[in-house]
């Protein structure tokens with residue numbers, strides 16, 4: 001199926017042939033644009049941005065680059081093509097044909113899954129809306145805007161499912177996705193991490209490295225779904241998510257590179273001297289890492305969850321790489337070693353695997369996120385320095401699940417409230433760390449120039465030079 005670009009809403013879902021859907025989406029579209037105008041990137045409505053637009057659903061399906069004003073971006077609906085004869089891969093319905101329509105008994109759970117995923121998409125745009133004012137370069141500004149428009153498209157993807165498959169309550173949920181606001185006291189976004197601020201670019205890069213990676217794992221689990229439209233739409237979203245994670249990983253890496261360069265030039269690891277030289281000292285980078293990692297792993301939910309068991313058994317949400325696993329894909333008799341807070345300490349207990357599926361996904365995320373941290377350490381190693389970054393213990397700074405009742409140091413020891421209070425400033429960003437990082441956030445918009453705290457990228461976007469004019473201001 002090709003994408004039909006002649007329509008108001010580019011799509012490969014035969015929108016023209018479905019009048020009801022078309023009416024619903026055409027009613028929603030102006031509200032979305034209003035939301036973008038008020039909650040999207042601040043002061044950027046008229047800029048011409050060198051953006052990539054998805055024009056197809058194959059691996060190279062987004063080769064179209066060009067200058068676009070963001071409110072005119074072609075947000076569209078793209079599903080990975082149908083695999084004929086596909087069957088459900090796990091749970092009680094394993095081996096039965098996939099569902100093309102919502103099965104009645106799973107309707108409420110499916111809607112909840114789609115709304116929860118959908119809510120994160122506009123939330124991150126809201127969290128990032130002021131970052132353009134302090135961009136470290138035109139290259140980075142363009143990447144921010146690329147991510148923002150793609151999160152907007154991810155919202156479209158979920159709204160398509162709500163409109164197409166959930167009737168009136170789907171339309172109401174689609175409206176509500178445009179009315180909740182990140183960080184709002186009365187009407188916040190659904191998940192905690194999406195109500196935190198993204199106040200500076202180090203936070204942004206940590207967020208896109210860790211929190212967009214949470215998105216990747218949730219989407220991978222949904223890409224296994226027996227509800228075929230959900231599986232196909234999330235498969236396509238994953239291609240975009242990979243780019244967001246790249247922006248985060250390379251952004252942090254470039255900050256580390258500059259810091260190491262200054263450490264070598266000044267022959268010091270003294271944070272005060274490094275800060276005076278306009279770079280972010282490694283202990284501060286570690287504290288930001290600790291914060292974003294711990295807030296993000298909370299997103300996977302409670303370590304024991306009957307919802308997770310239900311979602312799996314009913315075929316709605318699989319595991320990461322479900323099809324590559326060699327077990328029975330029903331997990332009725334399987335167990336999982338679960339690290340839990342018991343009587344003030346951490347202890348491993350065997351739990352029924354079905355109830356531990358949030359933890360299974362979290363552990364897969366943990367392994368995956370360590371890869372990039374290893375690559376960051378390579379940058380430090382290559383500079384001839386002995387410092388290393390590390391992800392904190394998974395019980396550190398948790399608010400969700402059994403660990404929430406304990407205080408745990410980044411190394412994994414359980415500590416008293418008094419020790420926590422005495423040492424928390426070594427472990428999590430302090431107000432003065434945040435103020436220092438904020439002080440570095442000047443706006444750099446001359447092509448080819450970069451802020452003091454970040455190295456240029458090795459290559460530009462779409463084989464353009466690094467000093468290309470990625471954004472034209474109007």
Ligand SMILES: [Fe+2]
Pocket residue numbers: 121150151154215
């Ligand atoms: Fe997204």
Ligand SMILES: [Fe+2]
Pocket residue numbers: 151212215240241244
């Ligand atoms: Fe993303």
